[in-house]
Every structure is written in structure tokens, then in C-alpha cells.
Amino acid sequence: MPGKMATAVAEAVVARGLTLVPVGLTGATVEDESIDVSGVAVRLVRPDEREATLSAIAADDPATMVVDYTHPSAVNANVAAYAAANLSFVVGTTGGDEAAMRATVADGAASTAYALIAPNMGKQIVALQAALEAAAATFPGAFAGYTLSVTESHQSHKADTSGTAKANVAAFSALGAPLPVDAIVKVRVPADQVGEMGVPEAALSGHAFHTYRLVSGDGSVRFELQHNVCGRSVYAEGTVDACVFLAQRRAGGDAVRVYNMIDVLRAGEMS
Amino acid sequence: MPGKMATAVAEAVVARGLTLVPVGLTGATVEDESIDVSGVAVRLVRPDEREATLSAIAADDPATMVVDYTHPSAVNANVAAYAAANLSFVVGTTGGDEAAMRATVADGAASTAYALIAPNMGKQIVALQAALEAAAATFPGAFAGYTLSVTESHQSHKADTSGTAKANVAAFSALGAPLPVDAIVKVRVPADQVGEMGVPEAALSGHAFHTYRLVSGDGSVRFELQHNVCGRSVYAEGTVDACVFLAQRRAGGDAVRVYNMIDVLRAGEMS
Incomplete structure (x- = not known):
């Protein structure tokens, strides 16, 4: 302390x-x-x-x-x-x-x-990550033919890509929808965080917003997953x-x- | 045929x-x-x-x-x-x-x-449903204290609540965030489907859009999951x-x- x-x-x-x-x-x-x-x-x-x-x-x-x-x-x-x-x-x-x-x-x-x-104490975030890993192990390739896109927003001074996003992208890859880590979009500009990601102004100094989109080859099926954390409470x-x-x-x-x-x-x- | x-x-x-x-x-x-x-x-x-x-x-x-x-x-x-x-x-x-x-x-x-x-041939929808059930069995109560809300949109002549939504709500319930089936919001008016759910006009006669939101007790953590299907291709x-x-x-x-x-x-x- x-x-x-x-x-x-x-x-x-x-x-x-x-x-x-x-x-x-x-x-x-x-x-x-x-x-x-x-x-x-x-x-x-x-x-x-x-x-x-x-x-x-x-x-x-x-x-x-x-x-x-x-x-x-x-x-x-x-x-x-x-x-x-x-x-x-x-x-x-x-x-x-x-x-x-x-x-x-x-x-x-x-x-x-x-x-x-534990590197992440957010129970629900950890549960999501573990559930995705379990799904990937149980249903490999279930999302073959889907295109994945990932956007994450963190406070402006965070330089590296979200570790949670990288872990989840690895699971999506095993599910058949791979994405290179450098294709994960990092949002670090406050105006974009508010405008594009819906981050509350009060959370600009501390937040972890993640959006994952999976779209089928013909565009007729879309999955979207968001996990958005403000502050440190979780x-x-x-x-x-x-x-x-x-x-x-x-x-x-x-x-x-x-x-x-x-x-x-x-x-x-x-x- | x-x-x-x-x-x-x-x-x-x-x-x-x-x-x-x-x-x-x-x-x-x-x-x-x-x-x-x-x-x-x-x-x-x-x-x-x-x-x-x-x-x-x-x-x-x-x-x-x-x-x-x-x-x-x-x-x-x-x-x-x-x-x-x-x-x-x-x-x-x-x-x-x-x-x-x-x-x-x-x-x-x-x-x-x-x-x-099989009652549902959509591989990815089935995978999601099975993954949620597995998560609920593995991590019961992980979302205790969270509030769940669910909205689903289907073609206007579908009278009953989405069976997929009901199945997934059962899994969220085991995860600690229960919701009565009659609290699942059914959107059946085309104007609302386009305006609120983002259903393409071309899919008004056949679609299955689902949005699940989980919000922590203090509002600082939000999860959102969507699975949106247009037509019958999947x-x-x-x-x-x-x-x-x-x-x-x-x-x-x-x-x-x-x-x-x-x-x-x-x-x-x-x-």
C-alpha cells in the first residue's frame, strides 16, 4: 500500500x-x-x-x-x-x-x-476465459469459416495489447476463427473510447472494455461478445x-x- | 418439400x-x-x-x-x-x-x-448453448449478484418465446443470474426489430436475434452477448x-x- x-x-x-x-x-x-x-x-x-x-x-x-x-x-x-x-x-x-x-x-x-x-482476480472474466477455453477443447473448429474481429479499450497509458483479449483470441482460434494478435484493435484515445466503445467519462483513467465479433462466411450469422469493466471493484x-x-x-x-x-x-x- | x-x-x-x-x-x-x-x-x-x-x-x-x-x-x-x-x-x-x-x-x-x-442444426448456436451449460455446471454461482436481461427478436408471426433464449437463461440462472422466462423481452414489431435490434429489412420475415446483458450489482461490470441469425443458411x-x-x-x-x-x-x- x-x-x-x-x-x-x-x-x-x-x-x-x-x-x-x-x-x-x-x-x-x-x-x-x-x-x-x-x-x-x-x-x-x-x-x-x-x-x-x-x-x-x-x-x-x-x-x-x-x-x-x-x-x-x-x-x-x-x-x-x-x-x-x-x-x-x-x-x-x-x-x-x-x-x-x-x-x-x-x-x-x-x-x-x-x-x-492468480493473474486476474475478476471471477466473471476468469469464468468467461475458462469457458471459452473449454469450448475450444470440446468443439474444435465449430466456427470454421467465421471471421473474427476484436477491439479493446484501456486507459491511454496502457501500451501493450490486453492479455485477456489475447487469451480469448487463442480460444477463438482453436474454435476455427483465428486472428493475429497484431490485428486486435487497441483503442487508447479518450475521445474514441467514449464515442466508439461507450466508455463512461469517469472510467477513462481505469477501464477494460473488450468487444469480439464473429461473422459467418455469408454474413448471415453474427455473434458479439462484450466484457466491459470500469474501475477496480470486480x-x-x-x-x-x-x-x-x-x-x-x-x-x-x-x-x-x-x-x-x-x-x-x-x-x-x-x- | x-x-x-x-x-x-x-x-x-x-x-x-x-x-x-x-x-x-x-x-x-x-x-x-x-x-x-x-x-x-x-x-x-x-x-x-x-x-x-x-x-x-x-x-x-x-x-x-x-x-x-x-x-x-x-x-x-x-x-x-x-x-x-x-x-x-x-x-x-x-x-x-x-x-x-x-x-x-x-x-x-x-x-x-x-x-x-437435433432440434437445432445451427452448429455455432448449439456450441454456444452447450458451452453455457458446461460453464454453469463447472462454475455455479460465478455471476451471483449480477442482473440478467434478455431481448429476442423473431419474425412477427412467432408467438412463443425463443427456445434458445429459454435454454440459455436456464444456464445463466445456474451461473447465479436467474431471470423468469416471462421477463424475456420478445420483439415482434418490425419497426422495433429494425430500430432497436438492428435486424436488416430483408430478414424481417425470417431471423433469430438474441441479446443477453449481465450487469454487476454496482454496475461497474457489464457482459453482453448477441447471437443474430438472418435466414436459414446456418x-x-x-x-x-x-x-x-x-x-x-x-x-x-x-x-x-x-x-x-x-x-x-x-x-x-x-x-
């Missing part, structure tokens, strides 16, 4: 009526002593206090979950510290060495922590779901100790 | 470069002796000539496939005649006694025919795919002798 994503998760924790431990890890150069999260003063902890703080939290309540949305360069040292304190953790940071994160809580590791690691909510899921796995003493968002989604059948 | 759907299939057979046997079953009261299909004169055969005609076709080429898009009141007698002639058949007629159709080609039945019976193409699939099963002497469109879709992996 005070990163926007971690802060959004903390706000979602409070909104759900769960207990927010008012402590957040931060970088060595951050000057603030605390930040306000939904009226709660969250104390910011530098790296040199990290291990002692985590040990104290674990001593107070060993079932506490840690959420990590830090920089890729910081995530592995953080994860090693969570595991050393036997604190379970949810990692939404993309990048870093995931194999090393997994190893800290793998069978035979010294830690008793549980971990959930990721924050999914992260809290992940925490609740992981706490249940830990409380139940499950043998598996590393999970991802697909596992959270599948667990819906338990409700 | 000369029903519109059967005629569209015959046209698709010719367009694919397959051999169209220029014979079509028709009702007792039809006066025309033949109809033109893509320049081919197709002889129309009344019920009293049905058995003899089918026997002659089977004698000429036992691998000939029969396609049935007749009235529900006629389909079972037809199917019994196809099976008696050991001719394999594809049934797109909805209604009729499907169990009886299946029994004519079941293990131990006298016939050596193969059968493919069903005709799927029917030809079904014939090709069934001919391959028969040629291979497969033990299973009754199939549906899901089987055709799964077979995509063979290509």
Missing part, C-alpha cells in the same frame, strides 16, 4: 463486514505513516519491519490472510516472509517468480501457509472471494495448499 | 458440390410434380409412392442420406419408412416422437440405418455437416447409430 489495487481490496474487505487488520506493507521510500481506508487508519510498514510485523500478526491470529498487489520486483521477498510467518496469502501481483512462490508452500515446505496466486471483490475461499481451505486442513481463481469459481457449487 | 427449410438444405448440398438425389417427399395434396433447386428439377413424391421410392434410392446407393424437415405429424411415419429401407437419415423436424425415431435404429432393430436427430449448412458426419459414421461401421449436433461439433477435432 498505498497502491490503488491493494487499497481497493482493503475497502472491499471493510464493505463486506470482514475484519481488516490495519497494517499494510509499503516501500522503503514512502513517507506517509498511515493511509485512510474507509475511515480506518492503516499503518504502513517498511521492509525493515516486515518480518517482525508479520510475526506479530500471526501470533495474534494465525488465520489472517495477506493480500499482495505489489511490484513484481518485490513480490517474491514478500511471499517468502508471509510463508516464514506461516501466514496464508493471496497474490494478485502479475510477474515475479510464481514457481518460487509455489515452492514456499509446496508439500514438504517448512511453512504451513496456504496460497492463492478485481477487489474477486480478491476478497479468494481470501474467503483460502481461509476455508486452511480451516478445513485441505491437503492442497496452492490455488488459483478457477478453484474459487468451481467452489461455487458449495454454496 | 417444397418446404423452405428442406429446400434450403438441398441448395446447400448443391453449393457444397455434394450429390443431390433429385427426389423429395411431399404431402398428398401438393399439386406440383417437381420443384427447381439450384437449377435441378427435384421430383416430388406423395406418401403412396414413398416406400417404393426409398427402396429404389437405397438400391441405387445404400449410403444415401435422407433429410427430414417435415411437419411433426408426418415425421414418424417418414422415419419408419427410411429405416425400413435401411436409409440413414437426419431429422431437423421439431416435435414428433423422438423415442420412436431412435427405436427404429436402436441396437437390435431390424434396420441398419444411422440417424442424427441451419442448412449445419444439416449438410450432419449428413457428412453421419455418412462417415456409417462408412466406418460405428457401433453407435443415433447422434445429435453435439456429436457433430465434437467431431471437429478429427478435421
Whole structure:
């Protein structure tokens, strides 16, 4: 903290009526002593206090979950510290060495922590992506002869093509309608985002809009799929779901100790 | 024949470069002796000539496939005649006694025919429906808290709600976003179909447009799915795919002798 994503998760924790431990890890150069999260003063902890703080939290309540949305360069040292304190953790940071994160809580590791690691915490986005991959595996070539076009809009400073769009295009390719990644249209100009994609003005600084169109060879059949996200709420909510899921796995003493968002989604059948 | 759907299939057979046997079953009261299909004169055969005609076709080429898009009141007698002639058949007629159709080609039945019976021959529509059902089974409740709205447009004389829309709404319900069937909005007024749904004027007499919207509780996430069909081409193409699939099963002497469109879709992996 005070990163926007971690802060959004903390706000979602409070909104759900769960207990927010008012402590957040931060970088060595951050000057603030605390930040306000939904009226709660969250104390910011530098790296040199990290291990002692985590040990104290674990001593107070060993079932506490840690959420990590830090920089890729910081995530592995953080994860090693969570595991050393036997604190379970949810990692939404993309990048870093995931194999090393997994190893800290793998069978035979010294830690008793549980971990959930996922590059996308938006449950419904993850469900859509997994459903498309499953459809491609089950019905390969079902859309042969169709032409695919894809347009995605993100905040103007995002340089690369949407990873979700690329993953879904791979699934459409297996379904018979391939598209080169460089043919995915990136909309980065605010006026176009509002005019062409229908992005609300308020979401220009943070959104993820995707439109996929599939048209049959003779033009008589059209499929269109959109998934449009404003802000960070869906990721924050999914992260809290992940925490609740992981706490249940830990409380139940499950043998598996590393999970991802697909596992959270599948667990819906338990409700 | 000369029903519109059967005629569209015959046209698709010719367009694919397959051999169209220029014979079509028709009702007792039809006066025309033949109809033109893509320049081919197709002889129309009344019920009293049905058995003899089918026997002659089977004698000429036992691998000939029969396609049935007749009235529900006629389909079972037809199917019994196809099976008696050991001719394999594809049934797109909805209604009729499907169990009886299946029994004519079941293990131990006298016939050596193969059968493919499906209420919807549109491969991609079937794939979508199956994918939604699979997603609902795998990720139950993933869209809990979302609000679903559904609008469908069909030609003005269609009185009932789209069966595809109802099936997909059942899947969305299992995904956590239920909707009563009577809340599905039916658009049947041509001006609204053009203005609100974007139906081309030329397709007002035959189309199937569907729009599903899922909105998160806080409104920050929206999913939209459309599948819009003009005319009958997609069903005709799927029917030809079904014939090709069934001919391959028969040629291979497969033990299973009754199939549906899901089987055709799964077979995509063979290509």
C-alpha cells in the first residue's frame, strides 16, 4: 500500500463486514505513516519491519490472510516472509517468480501457509476465459469459416495489447476463427473510447472494455461478445472471494495448499 | 418439400458440390410434380409412392442420406419408412416422437440405418448453448449478484418465446443470474426489430436475434452477448455437416447409430 489495487481490496474487505487488520506493507521510500481506508487508519510498514510485523500478526491470529498487489520486483521477498510467518496469502501481483512462490508452500515446505496466486482476480472474466477455453477443447473448429474481429479499450497509458483479449483470441482460434494478435484493435484515445466503445467519462483513467465479433462466411450469422469493466471493484471483490475461499481451505486442513481463481469459481457449487 | 427449410438444405448440398438425389417427399395434396433447386428439377413424391421410392434410392446407393424437415405429424411415419429401407437419415423436424425415431435404429432393430436427430442444426448456436451449460455446471454461482436481461427478436408471426433464449437463461440462472422466462423481452414489431435490434429489412420475415446483458450489482461490470441469425443458411449448412458426419459414421461401421449436433461439433477435432 498505498497502491490503488491493494487499497481497493482493503475497502472491499471493510464493505463486506470482514475484519481488516490495519497494517499494510509499503516501500522503503514512502513517507506517509498511515493511509485512510474507509475511515480506518492503516499503518504502513517498511521492509525493515516486515518480518517482525508479520510475526506479530500471526501470533495474534494465525488465520489472517495477506493480500499482495505489489511490484513484481518485490513480490517474491514478500511471499517468502508471509510463508516464514506461516501466514496464508493471496497474490494478485502479475510477474515475479510464481514457481518460487509455489515452492514456499509446496508439500514438504517448512511453512504451513496456504496460497492463492492468480493473474486476474475478476471471477466473471476468469469464468468467461475458462469457458471459452473449454469450448475450444470440446468443439474444435465449430466456427470454421467465421471471421473474427476484436477491439479493446484501456486507459491511454496502457501500451501493450490486453492479455485477456489475447487469451480469448487463442480460444477463438482453436474454435476455427483465428486472428493475429497484431490485428486486435487497441483503442487508447479518450475521445474514441467514449464515442466508439461507450466508455463512461469517469472510467477513462481505469477501464477494460473488450468487444469480439464473429461473422459467418455469408454474413448471415453474427455473434458479439462484450466484457466491459470500469474501475477496480470486480478485481477487489474477486480478491476478497479468494481470501474467503483460502481461509476455508486452511480451516478445513485441505491437503492442497496452492490455488488459483478457477478453484474459487468451481467452489461455487458449495454454496 | 417444397418446404423452405428442406429446400434450403438441398441448395446447400448443391453449393457444397455434394450429390443431390433429385427426389423429395411431399404431402398428398401438393399439386406440383417437381420443384427447381439450384437449377435441378427435384421430383416430388406423395406418401403412396414413398416406400417404393426409398427402396429404389437405397438400391441405387445404400449410403444415401435422407433429410427430414417435415411437419411433426408426418415425421414418424417418414422415419419408419427410411429405416425400413435401411436409409440413414437426419431429422431437423421439431416435435414428433423422438423415442420412436431412435427405436427404429436402436441396437437390435431390424434396420441398419444411422440417424442424427437435433432440434437445432445451427452448429455455432448449439456450441454456444452447450458451452453455457458446461460453464454453469463447472462454475455455479460465478455471476451471483449480477442482473440478467434478455431481448429476442423473431419474425412477427412467432408467438412463443425463443427456445434458445429459454435454454440459455436456464444456464445463466445456474451461473447465479436467474431471470423468469416471462421477463424475456420478445420483439415482434418490425419497426422495433429494425430500430432497436438492428435486424436488416430483408430478414424481417425470417431471423433469430438474441441479446443477453449481465450487469454487476454496482454496475461497474457489464457482459453482453448477441447471437443474430438472418435466414436459414446456418441451419442448412449445419444439416449438410450432419449428413457428412453421419455418412462417415456409417462408412466406418460405428457401433453407435443415433447422434445429435453435439456429436457433430465434437467431431471437429478429427478435421
